[in-house]
Amino acid sequence: MSEKTSSSKVRSSAAYRRRIARNRVVAAFALAAVVFFGWQAIAPHVANSATGEANVVSYTVRPGDTLWSYAQQITPENKNVGDTVAEIMDLNQLDSAQLQPGQRIVVPEEL
Numbered sequence: 267m268s269e270k271t272s273s274s275k276v277r278s279s280a281a282y283r284r285r286i287a288r289n290r291v292v293a294a295f296a297l298a299a300v301v302f303f304g305w306q307a308i309a310p311h312v313a314n315s316a317t318g319e320a321n322v323v324s325y326t327v328r329p330g331d332t333l334w335s336y337a338q339q340i341t342p343e344n345k346n347v348g349d350t351v352a353e354i355m356d357l358n359q360l361d362s363a364q365l366q367p368g369q370r371i372v373v374p375e376e377l
Contacts, residue, residue, distance in 0.1 A: 321375040322357065326368065333363040340373060350374075 325336070337350040351363065358371045365371070 322372040323375050324370055325373050326370050327365045329367045331365055331367070333360075333365055336365075336373075 327336075333351055333354060334347065337347050337354060341347045341350040354360070354371065354373055355363065357373070360371075
């Protein structure tokens with residue numbers, strides 16, 4: 267009877283050690299996740315500009331203005347109006363070329 271008792275103690279002791287080891291691994295992964303996602307939340311996010319620094323001015327859209335018509339007004343004759351439209355859309359993070367009266371957009375001071 268004492269052999270059965272010692273055998274069951276060995277098994278339960280081994281099971282206990284495995285459970286403790288598994289809990290430590292889970293805790294290590296949880297800690298790593300907290301550190302990673304915590305750092306992502308508090309780390310400064312750097313905005314990279316593909317065009318570098320540009321002097322811009324603010325323009326308030328008037329009724330009847332379209333992005334294309336405004337870009338035609340400010341694009342020099344030797345430049346492409348489509349490039350100006352693309353630059354204005356990039357500067358203002360616009361998903362479409364639709365403008366609303368009263369909307370403020372930034373445009374390059376010089377093209």
